[in-house]
Amino acid sequence: MSRIDFDIAHLLAGLLVLISFLELYQDRLYALLNVYAAHAFVLAASVAWQAFVQDAPHLYVTAAIALIFKAIIIPITLHRVIARLGIHREIEKVVGVGTAMLAGMGLVALSMVVMLRVTHGADPLAREDLAFALSVVLLGLLMMVTRRNAVSQVVGFMSLENGLVLAATGAKGMPLVVEISVAFSILIALIVIGIFLFRIRERFDTVDVQALDRYRGER
């Protein structure tokens, strides 16, 4: 593999981590969706680059799914859902921006330490990819636990899933990648439909403690 191939893959994967950080401090839903669209777009570019470098044409399908489904259809649909349900206000967070960013940095450092240490046998591209992918996964998880709003939890889950696709495409020659990305797309579509159909409106950010108790049932 030539130097420039590696550099571009590295750049795109690093960009993905950076955008995950951007998602972490968005405090309005529309802005969050726009950043997520950028996240999916960079993922599509990264997967397409991997397809080109590894000479694996089937990965172009995964890239196309990421581009069309995740970067275009899902954000537009969620925009509409938010407008229809009237929940486009500020996102309530469990912890402040500063704490979340610090935790995020800690998670990225952790995934670098863990993945770079255990993968010294693998080729450098896959190593870097895995380390970045784990960072994206952990940042997605962090986002899910620091938000109380259903839509932003879903966005957190979707960026977590982007990290998984990054890892799967980075693992050279892995079978079933396309199938898995299709399976995940179905899962995400179901979640989005679920938000709309079930009208999960403010059940996660209500201030009415009694309402929470009632909905949650007994612990």
Added chain:
Amino acid sequence: MAVDALTGVLAIPAIAAALLALLPGYRITARINVGAAGLTLLCALSLFFRRPQPGTYLLVDDLNATFIVLTTFVGFTTSIFSASYIGHELEIGRLTPPFVRFYHAMYQVLMFGMNLALVANNIGLMWVAIEMATLTTVLMVGIYRTHEALEAAWKYFILGSVGIALALFGTILVYMAARPAVGEGLDAMVWTILVKRADAFDPALLDVAFVFLLLGYGTKVGLAPLHAWLPDAHAEGPTPISAVLSGLLLNVALYALLRFKMLLAVNTGALAPGPLMVTLGLISLVFAVFMLYRRRDIKRMFAYSSIEHMGIITFAFGMGGPLANFAGLLHMTMHSLTKSAIFFAVGHVAQVKGTQRIADMGGLTDTHPVLGWGLVLGVVAIAGLPPLGIFMSEFLVVSSTFARAPLLALVLVFGILVGIAALFLRLNSIAFGAPRGPIGKTHASYVPMFAHLALVLGAGIYLPPALVAWFQNVAGLLG
């Protein structure tokens, strides 16, 4: 013929699901559901006698044959219970005919997903199948469309998704570890090939992979820090689904973990997965038995009891060795049978009383002797009193632990005893004393419940040597 049996285990539920999605009418669909589940069970039983060679995607060996037979058996009996349960729900208008049609189709999709996960020889396929089974149960948990049911389904959805996401990351890491030794492509995901070559894998990568798999599939097993979805999903969904969740889906996730544990056991450099599983198992056990005390909802209480028993089973498999594995397998079988029998009873009780609140039910043995005593027998069994099967398997777990790690055994015994006390405290107010709540008649189907309890009682008194030999053989495979 041999190939047909394996195909049958997968094809019958798939065809039945398509058929049930198309056909209207409750009576006929309920019968088709029972018939399909019965046929699947027959196919599964024939796997004991003849089985196909392992392929790239599918595999049948002694280990998963045990799981498949257990799954299809409980799936069959639950479908009989479900027919009378759903009939009642239709009568009182809690479910409408379109939802019943959807419910029956999903039931078969769930059976298909679980069977596929069990026979999968490809770790990617196994992951997809478990994801499918999870999604169908999410849809079924939310089927009543009450606020509580939707909340439970949503929580299950999010936590389950995070679980399967982590499991996928672990699966990718296993592939990465296998790639240098096995080569690129499909072979590096085929379990039978992986387990042969696992010694040459990079141990560090395999360790990290197992941690992700343990967290990911452990969420589905309902192990303690990751269990939050389980009580809600059990309490708010239809009771047949609670029975299948507790009795089967948790086992399927545990089976996936066991497969990866076997992979690590081959690799001499990798960490021993046992202590991790032992720790999670004990935490689940101790946590769950204390949570049993202040339950007000009967299904939620038995959901916590499921966490307790999955903890014990995970603990036993974590200890490893022929005896502990044997005890774990036996306990898993007994727990599946007993817990689903209890949910059969609880389902009818909740229908009679029109509520799941423990405070609103009482004196069941007076007003509904058959149902009441059935529930008492089930709780006695699940608490682990002699002479029933769970007593024997718990005794084996405890005694095999005492020989090797007495301190851990003390925690185990403490947990089990606290659990017994909690269960009997609640059982006393439900089954005995002055009758409370409505005392209407039931159209219950007692056969599945008593069939399960008879099996558990029979196993407790006399375990046939053939069965013992079979379990010993499987326990040996687990290492």
